[in-house]
Amino acid sequence: MIPDHRKTREDSPAAIEFLGGVGTVTGSKHLVSSARDRVLVDCGLFQGLASLRRRNWARLPVGIADLDAVLLTHAHLDHTGYLPVLVRAGWRGPVYATPDTARLAEIVLLDSAHLMEEEAAHANARGWSKHHPARPLYTRRDAAAAVACVATVDFDTPFAATDGVAAEFGSAGHILGSAWVRLDLAGGRTVVVSGDLGRTGHPLLNPPRPRPDCDALLLESTYGARVHDDADLDDRLARTITDTVGGGGSVLIPAFAVDRTEVVLAALSRLRRAEAIPDVPVLVDSPMALASLRVYQHAIAEHDPRLRPALWLGGDPFAPLRLYELHTVEESMEANRPRLPSVVISASGMATGGRVLHHLKHLLPDRRNTVVIVGFAAAGTRARQLADGAGEVKIHGRYVRVRARVDVLDGFSAHADADDLVTWATSGRPPRTAYLVHGEPDASASLAGRLRDEHGWSAVLPREGERVLV
The missing domain is CATH 3.40.50.10890 (Rossmann fold)
Known part of the structure; x- marks a missing residue:
């Protein structure tokens, strides 16, 4: 549980805390804080390994009273699926997203809740769960409450995520509505979170918009060690x-x-x-x-x-x-x-x-x-x-x-591969530090190695729960 820093916010430097999507491609949650404000970029569900899924049931990774806004990069569950849990715990927004992300997130979250309710009922009827009774992580009512917190912002439109954090969404080309996020923090620091980036050759979507300059870059690395085999x-x-x-x-x-x-x-x-x-x-x-x-x-x-x-x-x-x-x-x-x-x-x-x-x-x-x-x-x-x-x-x-x-x-796959990621990341001025997130360890390490060896970057694999200064 992250302590409530509100009383000492004026003395707090700009920082990033990695609450999910580190060493794994699920559960993306990145808490970006400045002197006065705390913004959570993505609020994803952990999936896959049982040890990861259990984390969805643990205590909230961020204090409700200590959170000012949530920004969603896109609608997939590993970036949005924990939002109903946050809202059920008492948080009431705001949640910012592009219009198509809002439309798709409503579909995704309500369907996810329906499936959770259905699976719990099936488990209780057939007796295959070790939990008695089995229960859903959240309900359709929780999902609807989360959807009601979402406010839409168009691409390429600067907006005030909080009083002290200016933000902007740029097209990421991964799915409809997907975005990278630029955050301008009090004190002049800038953070860019890539979200999930699309492929240059995506058959439906245009390529991602170029990366803006920043002090810290959070770069996804899902395919950080691979180049897509598109041949035939x-x-x-x-x-x-x-x-x-x-x-x-x-x-x-x-x-x-x-x-x-x-x-x-x-x-x-x-x-x-x-x-x-x-x-x-x-x-x-x-x-x-x-x-x-x-x-x-x-x-x-x-x-x-x-x-x-x-x-x-x-x-x-x-x-x-x-x-x-x-x-x-x-x-x-x-x-x-x-x-x-x-x-x-x-x-x-x-x-x-x-x-x-x-x-x-x-x-x-x-x-x-x-x-x-x-x-x-x-x-x-x-x-x-x-x-x-x-x-x-x-x-x-x-x-x-x-x-x-x-x-x-x-x-x-709609994910950028290693070559796409390097091309996008290096299109602007090098950041002070690049943090490789949303990737399994080998993929993140491979991409970090390329950024260091080929471009001389400081490229880091953050640890779960780690806090770094911007």
Whole structure:
């Protein structure tokens, strides 16, 4: 628990405290403080390893009375999912975000709460949880209260996050609405938090805006040790689908509901227009993904400047698929064993929860089927276990045999790779210090090494709970 410094704020120098997203790609929380103000950049949920997930249930990492504002870089749960806990504990805002982040965060948080309530009920009915009774981390009521705290700010528009902290969002190109954040603190210090950065070649979004100059840079490092393998990506996906369907099986794609589902649908549409894949049903089984798809379709119709112009110049990017939207539980249950060979896209992308777990239970034991991992999977998640070649995965208290083929196509990731990160970070004046966050240790260390060796930077891997001066 961080002590309340309000009585001594006038004597406090500008500082950063790393409360999450350090040594891991989940739970991003960075507390930036100046002489008078304390701003939390991102309020993410820990996912993956049980030791990380338990931290969501621990005491609040920041005192409610000691927090002046929250800024969200984008809507993914690892950056927003702890906000309902903070609000349930009594905090009432403000929370600042771009308009599309606000729209998507409402969808993400309400869906997350629904899934938590549903999973707790399932565990209590089937007895597979060690907690008696199992309970959700937060409810839909908590999520709605968190959403009500959000105030929107447009990109490239300086605003007062607090009386003593000026802020600005710049487009990060990761998902719709995603932003990096610049904070100008009392005393003249400047901090930039990258959030999650998008790829230069993102098929839907324009590249990130250049980094502004700063004294301290918090740089994500999800793919800090890797360069995306984009070679023949569409061809590889086409072969996987064609081979699987030809053998009478179905393809299951666990996909993040926000952005990844849209990217995958766009790829399938390209392949279908080129007649590179058979005309099979494409089932999207995620209410959150379908709601997010509507936000993307609206942005395309409105010619959102964060999107690539080709999206509205070339017709519907998600046509001509034989697309089926599965909304009800009954429809989802039917897709566990598709009547015809199909492509099933379902959340969550790291297979930590949601409807995709039921599809995995039914499809993994059959050698005819294929599971395609299309994005980053954190340590401890089922998607990571599958990518690493696990022979069994535990779902709802029972182990499921993995006989299906598993393909990893990380070229569909919306994250900047190591080259993208270095290019973006070094586009401006070097900061006094760069802090590598939101990455597993090897990835963060690799990126820090490149910044030191190739550019002469001071690049640091902060420790959990560490406080540094700006």
